[in-house]
Amino acid sequence: MKNNLSIFKEWKENYLLLIPVLGSLLISILQTEYYDDLLIALIILIFPLGLWTFSRLSKFKIILRMFSVFVFLHLIFFPFIYLWLIQEDQNSIKFDSIVSKENKTESLRQLDQQFKPVKISEKLEILRIIITDENNENLNKLLFIPYNYGVLMLNDFLVYPYAEMRPRENVHYLILCDKSGKFLFKMPYLNGHNDNNTIDITFMDFFKNSITILNKELGTYKKKKEIIDEKDDFWNYRKILPYSLNINSNSNMKPITKLANIVYAIHNFFVFGLILSIILRLISSHVSLKSRKKHD
Incomplete structure (x- = not known):
């Protein structure tokens, strides 16, 4: 208990120091053209950071940390990588024509609302x-x-x-x-x-x-x-995130170029690998807990 309390106090002191830094970062984000995307990414980032920190107080430390890495890679890192690929080469990733048309129409509508x-x-x-x-x-x-x-x-x-x-x-x-x-x-x-x-x-x-x-x-x-x-430069983090989330069974988003296919394969590997690791770890913990109860 004392160890957990000391860890909690240490965590509290460290993260209190981050408040002014995060405040300055938030102000900077709000002043940029892409503040909507960056703000959403920052809000999502709080979740894996919180899990990683909380894991120090939990007996499921490894599972929570694996899950926090999964959330970060799947919801933040790879969507921005796909966005970068599209901005570098519009033909690197092919989207379903209906999906592209809907997002393009939505982007034009938002532009009209912004400028009138x-x-x-x-x-x-x-x-x-x-x-x-x-x-x-x-x-x-x-x-x-x-x-x-x-x-x-x-x-x-x-x-x-x-x-x-x-x-x-x-x-x-x-x-x-x-x-x-x-x-x-x-x-x-x-x-x-x-x-x-x-x-x-x-x-x-x-x-x-x-x-x-x-x-x-x-x-x-x-x-x-x-x-x-x-x-056709209308993709942003908010628009690409739903298709990146469904990467394993997504016919609406297909990699075309060599680099895009490599990124796509690495993304799938991490998704399957981390999910499998989390499941195996949960099974291992469950089996371990049962064996302890038997011995008790």
């Missing part, structure tokens, strides 16, 4: 119409905090302020409506507080900057859509 290209195009069209009215004096006015112009008419569009009061900072928006007052969209023009109560930018320059930003977003969307459409 239709709304971006609508905003661009409205802003371009607004800035064509160069003779409108309102376009040359400076933005103010607080906004003190009331409702402005800019080329048949109404513009007026809106502020969201938040605990740490206020977010100020320009609300754009058509001439009948129907809401179109809102655009943030200042976060936080401004002691000078002015922003050194005119409405014209603000709208032009907004058009530049929206054009960049639309350009990014088109590039990513082209990669998915033409290069």
Whole structure:
């Protein structure tokens, strides 16, 4: 009992030191483009790490450690290897046509949800119409905090302020409506507080900057859509994991290249080897326990 308690205390002290490291890692993951995949992999990784650590306190130490290795290899290591193979060569692994079509459609749908290209195009069209009215004096006015112009008419569009009061900072928006007052969209023009109560930018320059930003977003969307459409580069960890899990009886995913076949064979070897080892170990432990009871 004392030995187990000392092990538990040692484990607790070691893993408490990892909390800030894991916190920093989590923040870094959330800031990357692939944070969904990395976050899921990190959450799954906690399970085998926990099993490996808990095994030090259990009489089934070897079984738990073999199972933790199995989970790590099967759920994390090999799916990322398959993903790397696909990214290096799209023809290294062949997927069923229905599977590929479904995942491609889902990727395009998620891309549309992320960028909302239709709304971006609508905003661009409205802003371009607004800035064509160069003779409108309102376009040359400076933005103010607080906004003190009331409702402005800019080329048949109404513009007026809106502020969201938040605990740490206020977010100020320009609300754009058509001439009948129907809401179109809102655009943030200042976060936080401004002691000078002015922003050194005119409405014209603000709208032009907004058009530049929206054009960049639309350009990014088109590039990513082209990669998915033409290069079929839409696989990620989340999408490939279900097919990697069912590696032993999976007709939806077939290795084509030499390297892919080698990886596939090694994966199968580890899966069968570890499962067989765990079963044999359980049988051995059961037989050993029975023999002890007989002797007792």
